[in-house]
Amino acid sequence: xxxxxxxxxxxxxxxRWSPSIWDSSEAWAACAKALREYDEDMxxxxxxxxxxxxxFAGLFSxxxxxxxxxxxxxxxxxxxxxxxxxxxxxxxxxxxFAVNAKFVxxxxxxxxxxxxxxxxxxxxxxxxTLWFSSLVCSLLSASLGLLVKQWLREYxxxxxxxxRESIRIRQYRYDGMRRWRVPEIILCLPILLQLALLxxxxxxxxxxxxxxxxxxxxxxxxxxxxxxxxxITSVLPPLYPDCPYKSPQSWLICAFTQWIKRTAAALxxxxxxxxxxxxxxxxxxxxxxxxxxxxxxxxxELPALVHSxxxxxxxxxxxxxxxxxxxxxxxxxxxxxxxxxKTAAALDDAxxxxxxxxxxxxxxxxxxxxPCMRDIAPxxxxxxVDSILLRRAPRVLNDxxxxxxxxxxxxxxxxxxxxxxxxxxxxxxxxLNASRDSDVVIEWEEEESAETKDDxxxxxxxxxxxxxxxxxxxxxxxxxxxxxxxxxxxxxxxxRMFEVLAGVLDxxxxxxxxxxxxxxxxxxxxxxxxxxxxxxxxxxxxxxCAYSKQTRLENAPYSFFQACNxxxxxxxxxxxxxxxxxxxxxxxxxxxxxxxxxxSAYSLESAHKRSFDRSFVSSSTLYSEPLQISAPSDExxxxxxxxxxxxxxxxxxxxxxxxxLLGVLHDLECFLSMPxxxxxxxxPTMAMLLECAxxxxxxxxxxxxxxxxDLVHALSDMVGYASAADADVHAETDDGDVGGGWDAVDADxxxxxxxxxxxxxxxxxxxxxxxxxxxxxxxxxxxLGSPPARYDMR
Numbered sequence: 001x002x003x004x005x006x007x008x009x010x011x012x013x014x015x016r017w018s019p020s021i022w023d024s025s026e027a028w029a030a031c032a033k034a035l036r037e038y039d040e041d042m043x044x045x046x047x048x049x050x051x052x053x054x055x056f057a058g059l060f061s062x063x064x065x066x067x068x069x070x071x072x073x074x075x076x077x078x079x080x081x082x083x084x085x086x087x088x089x090x091x092x093x094x095x096x097f098a099v100n101a102k103f104v105x106x107x108x109x110x111x112x113x114x115x116x117x118x119x120x121x122x123x124x125x126x127x128x129t130l131w132f133s134s135l136v137c138s139l140l141s142a143s144l145g146l147l148v149k150q151w152l153r154e155y156x157x158x159x160x161x162x163x164r165e166s167i168r169i170r171q172y173r174y175d176g177m178r179r180w181r182v183p184e185i186i187l188c189l190p191i192l193l194q195l196a197l198l199x200x201x202x203x204x205x206x207x208x209x210x211x212x213x214x215x216x217x218x219x220x221x222x223x224x225x226x227x228x229x230x231x232i233t234s235v236l237p238p239l240y241p242d243c244p245y246k247s248p249q250s251w252l253i254c255a256f257t258q259w260i261k262r263t264a265a266a267l268x269x270x271x272x273x274x275x276x277x278x279x280x281x282x283x284x285x286x287x288x289x290x291x292x293x294x295x296x297x298x299x300x301e302l303p304a305l306v307h308s309x310x311x312x313x314x315x316x317x318x319x320x321x322x323x324x325x326x327x328x329x330x331x332x333x334x335x336x337x338x339x340x341x342k343t344a345a346a347l348d349d350a351x352x353x354x355x356x357x358x359x360x361x362x363x364x365x366x367x368x369x370x371p372c373m374r375d376i377a378p379x380x381x382x383x384x385v386d387s388i389l390l391r392r393a394p395r396v397l398n399d400x401x402x403x404x405x406x407x408x409x410x411x412x413x414x415x416x417x418x419x420x421x422x423x424x425x426x427x428x429x430x431x432l433n434a435s436r437d438s439d440v441v442i443e444w445e446e447e448e449s450a451e452t453k454d455d456x457x458x459x460x461x462x463x464x465x466x467x468x469x470x471x472x473x474x475x476x477x478x479x480x481x482x483x484x485x486x487x488x489x490x491x492x493x494x495x496r497m498f499e500v501l502a503g504v505l506d507x508x509x510x511x512x513x514x515x516x517x518x519x520x521x522x523x524x525x526x527x528x529x530x531x532x533x534x535x536x537x538x539x540x541x542x543x544x545c546a547y548s549k550q551t552r553l554e555n556a557p558y559s560f561f562q563a564c565n566x567x568x569x570x571x572x573x574x575x576x577x578x579x580x581x582x583x584x585x586x587x588x589x590x591x592x593x594x595x596x597x598x599x600s601a602y603s604l605e606s607a608h609k610r611s612f613d614r615s616f617v618s619s620s621t622l623y624s625e626p627l628q629i630s631a632p633s634d635e636x637x638x639x640x641x642x643x644x645x646x647x648x649x650x651x652x653x654x655x656x657x658x659x660x661l662l663g664v665l666h667d668l669e670c671f672l673s674m675p676x677x678x679x680x681x682x683x684p685t686m687a688m689l690l691e692c693a694x695x696x697x698x699x700x701x702x703x704x705x706x707x708x709x710d711l712v713h714a715l716s717d718m719v720g721y722a723s724a725a726d727a728d729v730h731a732e733t734d735d736g737d738v739g740g741g742w743d744a745v746d747a748d749x750x751x752x753x754x755x756x757x758x759x760x761x762x763x764x765x766x767x768x769x770x771x772x773x774x775x776x777x778x779x780x781x782x783x784l785g786s787p788p789a790r791y792d793m794r
Contacts, residue, residue, distance in 0.1 A: 032162040057142040074124035130203035137196035348376040349384035362417035378431040403470035461521040473532035494533035502543040538653040545660040557682040568695040575702035578651040672714035686761040693768035
């Protein structure tokens with residue numbers, strides 16, 4: 001650490017701080033403490049292993065001793081054998097008596113029974129050799145274990161000190177322990193026990209085969225299977241790095257293979273160096289026109305026709321062999337295997353997904369898993385998020401998660417984990433989009449094409465479309481602490497969703513070869529979200545503007561019209577927030593027209609204008625039933641005055657996006673004025689026209705100068721044309737003027753012609769157009785009705 005040291009000045013009456021210098025005493029103390037902890041852990045592991053071996057050695061020796069007590073008798077002559085020989089001689093003498101006609105008792109000549117000296121059978125010698133060797137190995141293992149425990153105790157003796165001298169003593173002991181092969185001796189202890197067990201099994205099978213073949217066959221099968229399993233588990237770890245069957249005997253096999261690799265690498269390095277230093281040219285080679293020596297022809301004496309190709313192959317093989325890496329422990333090998341990018345990324349995402357599956361806790365997912373996921377590769381993070389989503393989703397269809405509709409987060413009844421899941425998807429999507437545009441390529445991701453990366457973004461966007469159903473919209477006017485907490489969780493999430501999706505949309509628009517699926521999915525998801533959260537920023541509006549220009553260049557009228565609607569609606573909301581902050585959106589036009597004068601009833605600070613705009617916004621949200629524009633209540637005015645208090649920079653944001661907004665409005669005006677826009681395959685639907693009319697009306701309320709009269713004319717003509725066309729289609733009439741105008745449409749609507757939803761959309765669109773025409777002093781045609789009396793502008 002750096003510690004400041006005081007020193008006196010030249011006069012000695014003041015003290016000044018000298019520059020920081022390195023104090024090494026604490027560093028040595030920290031090093032001693034770390035080494036001591038390492039040694040204690042290592043010695044503790046060894047002691048636990050030795051204790052386990054001692055217990056097994058004791059039990060095994062007790063069992064083996066019972067067998068040896070019976071088997072060693074077969075190596076010496078037993079007293080029963082002598083008794084048997086004597087009885088045999090008596091029996092032979094009794095058999096020597098004979099009875100004939102001349103002699104009643106006649107004894108045959110006695111024969112001496114010669115007893116051969118005792119000699120144990122080969123079976124007895126073989127059996128006792130195996131079993132006694134097994135007993136010796138078991139006892140030797142236990143004895144060595146006791147000795148090793150004494151060595152380890154002396155190794156840690158006096159290591160409590162953390163001085164520099166204690167570090168030297170520790171290193172001196174550690175080097176001595178390595179030099180005198182203490183770890184190898186500890187490694188041999190379990191091998192001795194395994195060897196003892198193997199010898200016992202061999203002797204047992206030998207005994208059983210002399211007694212009964214059926215019993216011997218059954219036991220042989222069991223022993224063979226167990227020994228085969230032990231052999232396989234000892235051979236697999238050196239071959240497969242992730243194999244968990246690591247044991248001392250497997251490490252011996254691994255150490256042998258490492259020795260072979262080191263020897264081969266040394267030989268390959270030697271000959272590879274010699275190949276790059278060939279012998280000089282001989283006189284005969286110079287006579288044949290050779291200018292440079294051929295290393296393979298001179299050293300390996302290969303044929304002239306094949307030496308170049310074979311030489312390149314041999315050189316490459318020697319180079320690979322010379323670069324073979326070896327390791328001194330399992331841990332070092334695992335570290336080498338997990339350092340590669342692909343393996344490390346796979347392990348990271350498996351770790352995080354497994355941790356979430358283990359705990360299944362929303363707080364753990366938010367505070368632990370999500371921060372850790374930012375440190376892994378984007379593709380690995382996507383795999384991890386997929387695993388978490390598939391596990392947490394209520395339903396999974398075709399390998400895609402599905403969620404139910406959202407519940408309220410107040411009162412603790414909502415699933416707050418869905419908010420974290422959406423944040424995880426946004427993190428992954430943002431990183432995937434950044435990696436798509438970045439020139440930095442991860443080594444193990446080089447083989448992945450741009451199409452593969454786009455597939456990842458497609459999957460994220462499709463999952464977001466399903467997950468957004470389970471996230472509740474920010475509550476409006478919800479009282480109480482629970483409502484405030486729910487808004488505090490959902491509002492930042494919706495704002496971030498718009499920011500990330502706008503970044504994806506903007507990047508795809510600027511790309512020379514955009515991915516249309518990603519672009520369209522991003523825009524449609526923002527349209528879906530706008531009905532629930534409308535406080536989008538200027539970056540989103542700029543992305544909508546760029547998308548509208550791109551779709552116009554691609555001759556996609558429906559996409560262009562929807563993009564224009566999103567630009568106008570988002571700008572209207574931003575202008576509304578700017579007016580709440582007390583700043584003027586744009587300067588009022590100084591003219592004699594009462595509709596455009598500052599003294600108008602719809603000036604910037606007008607309460608009527610704010611109420612009208614709020615009632616409009618509530619009726620123009622996407623995927624919701626349009627409401628009638630009516631006079632708001634006093635409670636609504638108070639609520640509107642207290643809402644969105646944090647929009648202090650909205651005026652500047654609106655001023656920044658206003659030039660792009662004007663360009664989009666001009667493009668929309670040109671599109672609506674073109675005759676081709678009235679074609680059946682290019683004409684916007686009545687729902688789209690309703691959305692556009694209400695959006696333009698809301699924008700005009702806040703910024704009259706942004707909406708031109710020509711746009712109002714074009715929009716009203718398009719609404720009238722579409723209404724008449726829809727009315728004729730529903731009436732199924734072929735005669736008459738399809739573009740009969742507003743009066744024909746009113747007559748059809750009054751007669752009850754048309755469909756329910758289409759009629760409702762047409763009425764709402766015509767009502768919004770009436771307001772626009774009155775605001776800009778245009779003539780409202782007969783039969784169109786009039787707005788409420790409170791909002792009469794004349």
